[in-house]
Amino acid sequence: MYICLLQLVAVTSLFFILLSITTFCLETHEAFIVDINVTEVVIVGNVTETLVMKEVETEPILTYIEGVCVFWFTLEFLVRIACCPDKLIFIKNMLNIIDFVAILPFYLEIGLSGLSSKAARDALGFLRVVRFVRILRIFKLTRHFVGLRVLGHTLRASTNEFLLLIIFLALGVLIFATMIYYAERIGAKPSDPSGSNHTHFKNIPIGFWWAVVTMTTLGYGDMYPQTWSGMLVGALCALAGVLVIAMPVPVIVNNFGMYYSLAMAKQKLPKKKKKHVPKPTQLDFPSTAKSEDSLHCTSTQSESCPLRVEDVTEKKTGKMQNKHVL
Known part of the structure; x- marks a missing residue:
């Protein structure tokens, strides 16, 4: 159940990454660019002038899609940083830095969009230029594809x-x-x-x-x-x-082949399931404790127990028969 949940989260994250990159590319297409007229009132001395300027903006549907993607990335980022045992290592990770840098401009753009001052408009224009960092989300695919991780190891x-x-x-x-x-x-x-x-x-x-x-x-x-x-x-x-x-x-090709073969061999290894083995109770007589511990090994613990219950009973009956013969 836990593994299925992790796979579902990974597939969902992969879907939003591809959706965000697709939205980023479609924003530059002419079919999704709309011309709008912006009216600005300028006061020069005692004269008030109204200027009409033309600006371009993308279709609202793409903005909504990007907002949904950013919401998912923000939720994923907060959950990961909350569950991480070492926050310092999490912050130093390059992929986590890319996540934060790709998420931040969207919220800053929303916060500055309601302001009408010239400084706010300049900052908003700068943030729209900086939006190209969203394409860096493609590096998040290294968490889901072995080949990209192999490429990163090869480059290093x-x-x-x-x-x-x-x-x-x-x-x-x-x-x-x-x-x-x-x-x-x-x-x-x-x-x-x-x-x-x-x-x-x-x-x-x-x-x-x-x-x-x-x-x-x-x-x-x-x-x-x-x-x-x-x-x-x-x-x-x-x-x-x-x-x-x-x-x-x-030399670079040899390094890639070495890391790729290691990654493939690691994937083919059987996954070991960790089983919980309860600690035996401490008794006063060590010999009695050893015999009881061997008898208390159940069939579900046969892999961790060197001897099963049947082996122990067979050995005991064999010893008793040898005593009778002597």
């Missing part, structure tokens, strides 16, 4: 490999951005003293973007070399990017 275990990858990329970006800058100026015309009229690479910092895109094999095409020397540098940059990325990636 592969910190050194990620740092190594970033260092390799940074060195490559610096080297090839400098090379492409000077390579493109080899074919410059004498009438162009700066040597930048025929190329996209006006300076080295602009070349950083091109080097990152080329080394990661994306190739947006917004910047490209136009001289033979620049094309040669571009080819070398693409080959170096493939090699740089290919070196640390196998």
